[in-house]
Amino acid sequence: MNKTLSVIVISQFLCTSLWFAGNAILPELAASIALSPSFLGHLTSAVQLGFIAGTLIFAIFTIADRFSPSWVFFTCAIIASFFNFALSIDGISALSILVSRFGTGFFLAGIYPVGMKIASDYFQKGLGKSLGLLVGALVLGTAFPHFVRTFTSGLDWHYVVYVTSGLALAGGFMMAVWVPDGPYRNRSKGFDFTLFFSVFQKQKFRKAAFGYFGHMWELYAFWAFTPVFLTAYGLKHQDSFDLSLWSFVIIAIGGISCAVGGILSERFLPIQIARLSLSLSGICCILSPLIFLQPFSIIMLAFMMFWGVVVTADSPMFSTLVAQNVPTHNKGTALTIVNCIGFGITIFSIQLLNWLQVIINPAYLLIILCLGPLFGSMNIVQKNFSQSEK
Known part of the structure; x- marks a missing residue:
C-alpha cells in the first residue's frame, strides 16, 4: 500500500471515529x-439524519466534484470534531445532545463519501482494493469509541469525547497536508441540479445502488443494536462479559473483511463478493433467534463475530460498482447521492428496531433485518454487470 493510500485510509479511520462516539458513552x-x-435509537438516528442532510446538500451543489476534495474533507473534519466536542459540555440537555450528533453527522458527509472520491481520483486500476481498505477504515473508526471506552472505563466518560474529537482533527490535517488532488480528478464545470435523478437512468448504476440500499437496511441497525442484543443475552442467561470490548470486536472485525474483500476483488468480480456477503448476512439475521436462545455465550459471540464479518464485506464492492458506472466528472456526487439515500434507509431500520425492542422478545429483534439482504440480492444479478467492471 503506497503512501497516499495509507494517509487516506488512516485519515478516514481517525475522522469516522466520531460516528459512534455518542453510542459508546450512552450509559453515562x-x-x-x-x-x-x-x-x-434517537441518538444514532440523529447522526444518520445529519449525514443524510449533509449528503443531500453536498450532492445538490456537487461540492465534492467542484472543489478540492481534500480541502472539503479537511474543513468538514474540523467542524465535525467541534460538534462532537459539544457532548462534553457540563449540563448538556437531551435536545442539545441530538443537535450535537446531527451536526456531527452533517459534516461526516464531507468525510466518508469524499474520502471514497479521493481514493477513486488516485486509483482507477485496483479501485476495489483501495475502497476495501477505505471502508475497512470506516468500520474500525465506527467501532473505535467502544474500544476507547473499554480502556478508559476507570476514567470520566468525557475522555471518549476528547479522544475522538482530537483524532478527527488529526485526520483532517493529514488529508490536507499530504493528499493533493488526484491525477484522475476531473473537475465538474458547474452545478447540475438534475444529477440526483439522472444517474439512476443507467441500469448498472441503479442495480448497484439498490443492492447497496438493501445492505444499508441491515448494517447500521446491526451495529447500533449489537450492544442491546449482547445485554439482553447476558441478562437472560445470567452471563457476564465486557460489553464495550465485545461490541468493539464485533463491529471492528468487519474492517478486516472489507480489506480482504477489496484484495479478493482483484481476482473475483465485485458483484460476486457482494452477493455472497449479502446472502450470508441474511442467513445470520434468520438464525439470530436460535443463537440467542442457546445457553453457550462462546457460540453466541463467535456467531456475532461472523455476522460482523459478512455484514460489511459487500460495502466497498457496492461503492466500487457505483464509481465504475458513472461519468468521471460526476463520481464524487454519485457516491454522495447513493450514501444519502442509503443512510436515509438506516433511519427506518433503526427506528423500527427501537420501537420493536420494547414490545417483542429480544431473541427476535434482529430477524427483521433480513429484508435488506433479500432486497439487495434480488437486484445484484451478475448478468447486469459486464466483465470489464472487474
Whole structure:
C-alpha cells in the first residue's frame, strides 16, 4: 500500500471515529440526565439524519466534484470534531445532545463519501482494493469509541469525547497536508441540479445502488443494536462479559473483511463478493433467534463475530460498482447521492428496531433485518454487470 493510500485510509479511520462516539458513552449520558432506553435509537438516528442532510446538500451543489476534495474533507473534519466536542459540555440537555450528533453527522458527509472520491481520483486500476481498505477504515473508526471506552472505563466518560474529537482533527490535517488532488480528478464545470435523478437512468448504476440500499437496511441497525442484543443475552442467561470490548470486536472485525474483500476483488468480480456477503448476512439475521436462545455465550459471540464479518464485506464492492458506472466528472456526487439515500434507509431500520425492542422478545429483534439482504440480492444479478467492471 503506497503512501497516499495509507494517509487516506488512516485519515478516514481517525475522522469516522466520531460516528459512534455518542453510542459508546450512552450509559453515562443516560445516568447523568435520566435518558430513556429508547434514546439509543434517537441518538444514532440523529447522526444518520445529519449525514443524510449533509449528503443531500453536498450532492445538490456537487461540492465534492467542484472543489478540492481534500480541502472539503479537511474543513468538514474540523467542524465535525467541534460538534462532537459539544457532548462534553457540563449540563448538556437531551435536545442539545441530538443537535450535537446531527451536526456531527452533517459534516461526516464531507468525510466518508469524499474520502471514497479521493481514493477513486488516485486509483482507477485496483479501485476495489483501495475502497476495501477505505471502508475497512470506516468500520474500525465506527467501532473505535467502544474500544476507547473499554480502556478508559476507570476514567470520566468525557475522555471518549476528547479522544475522538482530537483524532478527527488529526485526520483532517493529514488529508490536507499530504493528499493533493488526484491525477484522475476531473473537475465538474458547474452545478447540475438534475444529477440526483439522472444517474439512476443507467441500469448498472441503479442495480448497484439498490443492492447497496438493501445492505444499508441491515448494517447500521446491526451495529447500533449489537450492544442491546449482547445485554439482553447476558441478562437472560445470567452471563457476564465486557460489553464495550465485545461490541468493539464485533463491529471492528468487519474492517478486516472489507480489506480482504477489496484484495479478493482483484481476482473475483465485485458483484460476486457482494452477493455472497449479502446472502450470508441474511442467513445470520434468520438464525439470530436460535443463537440467542442457546445457553453457550462462546457460540453466541463467535456467531456475532461472523455476522460482523459478512455484514460489511459487500460495502466497498457496492461503492466500487457505483464509481465504475458513472461519468468521471460526476463520481464524487454519485457516491454522495447513493450514501444519502442509503443512510436515509438506516433511519427506518433503526427506528423500527427501537420501537420493536420494547414490545417483542429480544431473541427476535434482529430477524427483521433480513429484508435488506433479500432486497439487495434480488437486484445484484451478475448478468447486469459486464466483465470489464472487474
